Amino acid sequence: MKLDKVDVKILEILQRDGRASFRDIAKKVGVTTPTVSSKVALYEQMGILKGFGAYLDTDALGEISIILSIKCKPSDVSKIAEKLKALEDVREVYLMGGSWVHAKVTLVDTTHLNEFIADLAKVEEILDYDYKAIVDTVKEEPRPVLSEGIHAVLTCFYCRKPMHDKPVKIKLDGKDHFLCCNTCVKEYRKKYEKLKDGM
Numbered sequence: 731m732k733l734d735k736v737d738v739k740i741l742e743i744l745q746r747d748g749r750a751s752f753r754d755i756a757k758k759v760g761v762t763t764p765t766v767s768s769k770v771a772l773y774e775q776m777g778i779l780k781g782f783g784a785y786l787d788t789d790a791l792g793e794i795s796i797i798l799s800i801k802c803k804p805s806d807v808s809k810i811a812e813k814l815k816a817l818e819d820v821r822e823v824y825l826m827g828g829s830w831v832h833a834k835v836t837l838v839d840t841t842h843l844n845e846f847i848a849d850l851a852k853v854e855e856i857l858d859y860d861y862k863a864i865v866d867t868v869k870e871e872p873r874p875v876l877s878e879g880i881h882a883v884l885t886c887f888y889c890r891k892p893m894h895d896k897p898v899k900i901k902l903d904g905k906d907h908f909l910c911c912n913t914c915v916k917e918y919r920k921k922y923e924k925l926k927d928g929m
């Protein structure tokens with residue numbers, strides 16, 4: 731799906747204010763409220779819109795954030811990433827290619843920071859690590875940069891695989907649904923009907 735001007739405007743408004751009403755968005759963008767609501771449903775289905783949250787300020791909460799770099803064997807990268815992912819204090823995990831994993835970690839105080847680092851030293855797959863505490867956050871924006879013409883990679887609504895070819899579009903209850911192949915269309919219809927029967 732290629733994002734057009736309307737998509738970009740809607741997503742920008744939502745990125746700034748997740749509480750914006752569909753009516754207000756519609757007014758600002760110059761489309762109807764049902765258009766906004768069906769587009770938002772589509773963004774959610776496509777996985778472009780992962781959810782709505784509130785921004786809290788770590789500084790105001792007196793928390794400490796660190797940027798952590800971990801070096802391990804390339805074969806251990808996914809194991810380390812899974813371990814980090816499971817920890818509540820670890821907020822972001824990035825695989826850097828090769829043997830590096832980076833993470834942003836937020837700890838409630840220095841005692842927790844010291845404990846976290848001590849635990850890290852016990853993980854045998856970690857060959858080396860380094861961390862720096864964030865002293866000040868100069869800029870912090872949501873990662874997606876919105877621009878007209880961006881090609882959002884659609885995932886098949888049934889098998890969830892990314893679709894690089896033209897998807898098969900079917901209309902169910904007035905909404906567009908995207909599938910990768912006719913087999914998925916068949917299975918998806920079955921699943922959809924079953925779900926509807928259950929409602």
Ligand SMILES: [Zn+2]
Pocket residue numbers: 886887888889890891909910911914
């Ligand atoms: Zn599929």
